[in-house]
Amino acid sequence: MKYISTRGQAPELSFEEAMLTGLARDGGLYVPSTWPTLSADEIAGFAGQSYEEIAFAVMKPFIGDTFGDDEFRAILKRAYASFAHAAKCPLVQLDDNHYLLELFHGPTLAFKDVAMQLIGQMFEAALKRRGERVTIVGATSGDTGSAAMEAFKGLDAVDVFIMYPHGRVSEVQRRQMTTPTEDNVHALAVDGDFDTCQALLKEMFNDFEFRDGVKLAGVNSINWARVLAQVVYYFTSAVSLGAPHRAVSFTVPTGNFGDIFAGYVAKRMGLPIDRLVIATNQNDILHRTLQSGEHAKTGVTPSISPSMDIQVSSNFERLVFDLYDREGAAIAQLFDALKDDGTFTLSQGAVDLLRAEFDSGKCTETETSATIKSALTQTGEVLCPHSAVGVKVANQQPKSATPMITLATAHPAKFPAAVKDACGVHPELPAHMADLFDRDERVTRVAGDLGAVQSVIRAGIKS
Numbered sequence: 001m002k003y004i005s006t007r008g009q010a011p012e013l014s015f016e017e018a019m020l021t022g023l024a025r026d027g028g029l030y031v032p033s034t035w036p037t038l039s040a041d042e043i044a045g046f047a048g049q050s051y052e053e054i055a056f057a058v059m060k061p062f063i064g065d066t067f068g069d070d071e072f073r074a075i076l077k078r079a080y081a082s083f084a085h086a087a088k089c090p091l092v093q094l095d096d097n098h099y100l101l102e103l104f105h106g107p108t109l110a111f112k113d114v115a116m117q118l119i120g121q122m123f124e125a126a127l128k129r130r131g132e133r134v135t136i137v138g139a140t141s142g143d144t145g146s147a148a149m150e151a152f153k154g155l156d157a158v159d160v161f162i163m164y165p166h167g168r169v170s171e172v173q174r175r176q177m178t179t180p181t182e183d184n185v186h187a188l189a190v191d192g193d194f195d196t197c198q199a200l201l202k203e204m205f206n207d208f209e210f211r212d213g214v215k216l217a218g219v220n221s222i223n224w225a226r227v228l229a230q231v232v233y234y235f236t237s238a239v240s241l242g243a244p245h246r247a248v249s250f251t252v253p254t255g256n257f258g259d260i261f262a263g264y265v266a267k268r269m270g271l272p273i274d275r276l277v278i279a280t281n282q283n284d285i286l287h288r289t290l291q292s293g294e295h296a297k298t299g300v301t302p303s304i305s306p307s308m309d310i311q312v313s314s315n316f317e318r319l320v321f322d323l324y325d326r327e328g329a330a331i332a333q334l335f336d337a338l339k340d341d342g343t344f345t346l347s348q349g350a351v352d353l354l355r356a357e358f359d360s361g362k363c364t365e366t367e368t369s370a371t372i373k374s375a376l377t378q379t380g381e382v383l384c385p386h387s388a389v390g391v392k393v394a395n396q397q398p399k400s401a402t403p404m405i406t407l408a409t410a411h412p413a414k415f416p417a418a419v420k421d422a423c424g425v426h427p428e429l430p431a432h433m434a435d436l437f438d439r440d441e442r443v444t445r446v447a448g449d450l451g452a453v454q455s456v457i458r459a460g461i462k463s
């Protein structure tokens with residue numbers, strides 16, 4: 001499998017090269033040159049298999065011979081050994097036809113662990129074989145950062161710098177990033193919002209002197225391997241409800257569009273998915289795009305679901321690439337306009353294709369709190385605010401006989417204040433994080449300015 005850039009001007013890469021490269025050198029995102037498919041019989045064969053075996057079968061067509069089969073199985077086993085649930089990503093029934101896919105049983109309590117624990121192992125194996133070291137820089141609205149630090153801390157071949165928006169993540173999320181003691185991981189509190197952090201990251205990739213000088217790599221969903229690892233749980237959950245003999249729909253709390261794009265990939269691979277529903281909080285650029293065809297940035301408004309406080313949804317570019325029949329030049333024009341003018345308008349053909357696959361809905365702050373409360377009363381589930389956005393939007397969809405699976409993207413204990421305010425329950429951290437509030441914090445405050453952040457990174461690299 002070869003990987004091509006959404007902007008059509010960067011060299012084609014292998015899986016391993018795309019994983020270690022991050023952003024394409026033309027500013028685009030790497031995607032597979034074709035979508036591999038699995039037959040109905042192959043999908044039916046997943047019933048009763050372990051998470052790791054299904055992951056192997058789903059990912060193998062994309063990774064080819066990057067790792068030998070035994071090596072890849074060992075990588076998968078190590079990646080998921082730290083998960084606190086035997087099923088890794090269990091499904092819980094909320095009501096007759098509505099299920100919750102719990103993605104928060106990894107070490108940092110958010111869905112990011114599912115991919116990050118795996119790519120930590122894949123990076124380590126690939127870098128060891130190549131005798132290389134890299135500098136990973138990440139942008140986070142709260143969850144990617146801690147998952148990346150957890151996956152890469154202590155590794156000799158990697159320095160990690162995570163930019164988070166100062167004052168805009170929960171206290172648990174902040175402490176998860178500022179308390180690791182390993183000296184190869186660094187938290188940077190940036191003045192700005194998540195979009196500022198992600199824009200800085202992309203500018204670093206586009207500054208070739210810096211990029212090549214520090215051997216920059218990325219583990220945000222810019223990295224194709226991140227998205228790929230997230231495709232797996234669409235298969236495991238759908239199969240447990242009867243796929244491929246029965247179609248299912250998914251509602252996905254959405255910000256950077258990586259998670260729901262993974263659902264789109266699963267559908268392209270042959271998984272019978274009926275609707276993919278984008279659930280946004282009050283930062284609703286994607287919901288507005290579905291309604292009007294205009295993709296227009298507004299400022300980010302802080303919410304009680306802070307990880308979704310995003311207006312520049314990086315992976316939307318991967319979808320638009322398919323909507324425009326993979327025309328790199330058209331994508332470069334649209335996303336340059338987004339950067340320069342803050343807006344672009346999709347063609348009618350693209351809007352029709354978008355609406356053929358996706359629905360969307362928006363959840364206000366009041367609705368998020370009310371959903372946390374009603375879910376506890378009606379189902380006994382304590383939802384995090386992001387998962388509550390998903391449940392609310394799923395409940396807004398027209399009634400259907402097709403089962404709906406809503407992705408529960410984080411553990412409620414990462415957002416104790418919002419959860420307690422909403423339903424009166426203070427969700428407890430698990431034992432391995434019980435002393436989080438007693439640990440010393442280590443963080444560098446930095447202006448939201450490229451030069452300032454690059455200086456901090458250059459000074460922090462181990463050598």
Ligand SMILES: Cc1ncc(COP(=O)(O)O)c(C=O)c1O
Pocket residue numbers: 110111141142143144221253254255256257258259260307308386387409410
């Ligand atoms: C808890 C949580 N829910 C939902 C999202 C949105 O996911 P995505 O950015 O893949 O759309 C994020 C951030 O990525 C998150 O951390």
Ligand SMILES: N[C@@H](CCOP(=O)(O)O)C(=O)O
Pocket residue numbers: 139140141142143144145219220221222255256258307308314
């Ligand atoms: N919500 C995310 C934002 C970054 O998303 P990513 O999937 O591109 O890493 C976070 O928690 O940081």
